[in-house]
Amino acid sequence: MSKIKRGVSLYSFQEELFLGQMTVEDCIAFAASIGATGIELLPEQNMPSFPDVTDAEVAWWQETVSAHGCELTCYDMFLDTKRRKDRLMSDDEQVDSIRRDLTLCNRLGIRNMRILVFVRPDILARCVPYAEELDVHMGVEVHAPWHLEHAWILRTIDTADRLGTKHLGILPDMGIFMKHYPPVFRARFERQGARPEITQFIVDQHEQKIMSEYTIYEVAVKMQGNKAEVAMAETLRHAPYANPKRLKEYAPYFRHIQAKFYEMDADATDPSIAYDEVIPVLAEAGWEGTLSSEYEGNRWIQDVMPVDSREQVRRQHTMFERLIGEQA
């Protein structure tokens, strides 16, 4: 039986949390109710006292997740290199900021940290001794339009290999496996005035995996597309379908996955992201980390209907149970 675990990122409930319709504890309780065991958090979203988080607050988090039978699985860090208007953060300041996050991550008892993809590998190399000391794995987020074998990502892999460390690697975001164009994207562009024949063309081009710049030129110049049509074509730049089979080779470098999705159908299938191809590869690799739901569909539907993040996450977990259960 596969040892892939199911978790939820609090990012998934951003609509309800932003509007004060759910509390953090509501989110944790819901995740537990659908059998998820891992909770991923964004301190800068979910901890109002950040960065001055008290021991009492740390204890509250640990006790709350524990009371629901869950554990904290991943800490999503940020790095404000542009904090000052007059200059970028120096290298020393960047290392200090990441060290601050590693320390809070360790205080929370979390062993995985999501590193933003733009953080330089040489900065991370300087953080490795702290990550090792605090036993936190720094996983550089492999987020579209980057992909597993993008040269920028390979620099982190090379750095980890060179240092011989188990505390630096990657953290794939499943948005890189967009096999089909999300219907929920298309629908919103149509509400904004994109004509159905143009949106169908864009979907067809994506389905054929035609490189985005060809489609953008066709829509913007040859078809004289309107604003919504051009904007839709431009989303193709961030809509890659990387090869799921490559996950096996890179499995030693990641311990956590952000299970991005935009919409689940009522029958608990994802019309866009190729989880049916991804999960068998993870199982075959013997991967034992957490698939952490990251629902990002709210921004595509909030103009026309109420957002129900719970139902979306529930459906994704029904799919995970099915796909994980099918593995030997």
Add this chain to the structure above:
Amino acid sequence: MFDKYLIVDDSVRATTDGFAFEARLGYYRGLGLSMIEDLGVTLDGEAVPRDAIRFDEGAGPITLADMETAYDRRWNFGAKATISVVGQGALAPGEHRLTLAERLRVSYLPFPSINTDEKTVSIAG
């Protein structure tokens, strides 16, 4: 990602020398005030001068110029802050068209993040 929620519904009120309203940050996390490059306010199609705008997340009103170096203050995720327009004369009763454009310096983006909301607001007579 949260554009339609930036101006808090029914929060606009006239003041002795302008008006004030509640607003949220259009971002999925909180942000230090030094990274909020601009809060552009337009009333009935006319842009409010930058130096007439004050921001207060709870630590006291601050000008947009002073926000640029407010390294120890944050606008938290989902939190309502007060944006005021001062020195303009009290806002007249009736309906007005209000827009808010938040320009954020998000470190990992190659360009500024601009988040805009526009609402018709009603001021009681």
